[in-house]
Amino acid sequence: MGKRDTDSEGAESPVQFSVDRSSPVPLYFQLSQQLEAAIETGRLAPGSLLGNEIELAGRLGLSRPTVRQAIQSLVDKGLLVRRRGIGTQVVHSQVKRPLELSSLYDDLEAAGQKPATRVLLNTTTEATAEIAAALGVAEGAEVALVERLRLTHGEPVAHLRNHLPVGLLDLGTAQLEETGLYRLMRAAGITLHSARQTVGARAATAEEGGRLGEPEGAPLLTMQRTTFDDTGRAVEFGSHVYRASRYAFDFQLLVRP
Numbered sequence: 001m002g003k004r005d006t007d008s009e010g011a012e013s014p015v016q017f018s019v020d021r022s023s024p025v026p027l028y029f030q031l032s033q034q035l036e037a038a039i040e041t042g043r044l045a046p047g048s049l050l051g052n053e054i055e056l057a058g059r060l061g062l063s064r065p066t067v068r069q070a071i072q073s074l075v076d077k078g079l080l081v082r083r084r085g086i087g088t089q090v091v092h093s094q095v096k097r098p099l100e101l102s103s104l105y106d107d108l109e110a111a112g113q114k115p116a117t118r119v120l121l122n123t124t125t126e127a128t129a130e131i132a133a134a135l136g137v138a139e140g141a142e143v144a145l146v147e148r149l150r151l152t153h154g155e156p157v158a159h160l161r162n163h164l165p166v167g168l169l170d171l172g173t174a175q176l177e178e179t180g181l182y183r184l185m186r187a188a189g190i191t192l193h194s195a196r197q198t199v200g201a202r203a204a205t206a207e208e209g210g211r212l213g214e215p216e217g218a219p220l221l222t223m224q225r226t227t228f229d230d231t232g233r234a235v236e237f238g239s240h241v242y243r244a245s246r247y248a249f250d251f252q253l254l255v256r257p
Helices: 027-040 053-060 064-076 104-110 129-135 173-178 181-187 206-212
Strands: 003-009 014-020 049-051 080-083 087-090 095-098 115-126 142-152 155-165 192-203 219-229 234-243 247-250
Touching: 014 027, 027 064, 053 064, 053 087, 064 080, 115 173, 129 155, 129 234, 155 206, 173 181, 181 192, 181 234, 206 234
Parallel strands: 095 247
Antiparallel strands: 003 014, 049 087, 080 087, 115 142, 142 155, 155 234, 192 219, 219 234
């Protein structure tokens, strides 16, 4: 039958979809991929209504089981939620961040995720053995500490904790709430060159769950990163946690010749 153009008339604005019945790719997967793309690009914003399965099936010219399977795959990913008496609603998109030397703020902004920052701490503290080793300072030396909550579309995505050498740059709270840390570093003339990074996972504590809007024990992604400038000087040590339901690292793997 070839390609059939259809549309989804969400509560906010219509989004165009197209399914190819001659393709070996299952129809439910075609629909789920296009719905996910619409959510990630913001064409289907958080809170948008898709209607119920019967309405969607009729609107798209697909069978109800096909639509149900497509929706369920996105419900399982946390992108959609079924609400009794309301229908299927967009919750949020998952942030897919490439593993490269960039800031979360810049990555979110580039992806159209509308980043916002809430500064929880902007102070100085004594370097622990771990922080001292990462920054190349003496244990107990004074270092700057910045603790922030990063949000997209008004929902928390990550808790960011960064230690920096004292005097590296001025870090005003207002500036930190307006833009990313790496952008402030570049504006201060610091050339970021490389980083050493470790990615892991663990369960959320009660405090972390409350801060990030997740239940205690929910999976969290963790990242520790030491960043160096073009002179080899360590300029920041970051210890971050991310909501696994909202965030993923994206790898590109190459075969060695």
